[in-house]
Amino acid sequence: MPRVAGPxxxxxxxxxxxxxxxxxxxxxxxELRHVAFAALALTLIFAGAxxxxxxxxxxxxxxxxxxxxxxxxxAAAGPAFLVALIAQKRVAEKQGCTTEFRVxxxxxxxxxxxxxxxGFVFAAPxxxxxxxxxxRDGAGRMSAAVPLAYTAIGFAALILALAVxxxxxxxxxxxxxxxxxxxxxxxxxSMIPVPGFAGSDIWRWSKLYFAAIMAGxxxxxxxxxxxxxxxx
Numbered sequence: 315m316p317r318v319a320g321p322x323x324x325x326x327x328x329x330x331x332x333x334x335x336x337x338x339x340x341x342x343x344x345e346l347r348h349v350a351f352a353a354l355a356l357t358l359i360f361a362g363a364x365x366x367x368x369x370x371x372x373x374x375x376x377x378x379x380x381x382x383x384x385x386x387x388x389a390a391a392g393p394a395f396l397v398a399l400i401a402q403k404r405v406a407e408k409q410g411c412t413t414e415f416r417v418x419x420x421x422x423x424x425x426x427x428x429x430x431x432x433g434f435v436f437a438a439p440x441x442x443x444x445x446x447x448x449x450r451d452g453a454g455r456m457s458a459a460v461p462l463a464y465t466a467i468g469f470a471a472l473i474l475a476l477a478v479x480x481x482x483x484x485x486x487x488x489x490x491x492x493x494x495x496x497x498x499x500x501x502x503x504s505m506i507p508v509p510g511f512a513g514s515d516i517w518r519w520s521k522l523y524f525a526a527i528m529a530g531x532x533x534x535x536x537x538x539x540x541x542x543x544x545x546x
């Protein structure tokens with residue numbers, strides 16, 4: 315299945331005063347345009363990566379596979395990305411800080427190429443800057459909000475498939491399994507403990523929290539693989 319790399323963090327983005335509040339998080343007008351563009355890009359990247367993996371080098375079948383996966387990717391990647399940003403912003407606000415997202419065109423181009431050429435999801439369409447007195451504890455908590463949001467969305471999709479009669483079969487079941495898998499991959503790879511990934515800040519903050527969050531992300535990913543097999 316596709317693999318994914320996590321977001322990077324920039325320190326030189328110009329902060330724009332927030333102008334709109336979404337689910338308790340404040341976004342600037344320019345930032346919202348960048349978020350929308352990144353969400354669209356992630357949709358195309360995931361659809362392309364899954365289509366490339368499914369066709370296994372059969373380029374004549376790639377366009378139809380891409381169209382097939384496109385609505386699933388739209389439901390799974392874009393909304394999850396927005397929720398993760400909202401969660402991070404709300405935690406940052408509690409820490410007395412603010413965050414701002416911007417698209418990085420060079421990373422976005424690399425992400426698209428990797429998705430369509432190799433079926434590899436390099437989910438780095440942009441960077442998040444932090445403003446304020448950012449402590450190690452605060453950075454860890456802000457970063458933890460990202461994989462926790464992905465994990466929560468993924469497990470919610472699996473629970474919905476089990477709780478709602480008929481939701482676990484057919485197209486609804488496949489959609490929920492796809493949402494769980496995309497979020498499981500995003501959560502697990504965001505936990506890589508190297509600079510540029512959320513896992514780096516979490517590792518420096520608390521080894522215990524790092525282990526617990528990683529365990530949840532990995533559990534979600536494997537559960538989603540089972541769910542996908544059961545719905546196919």
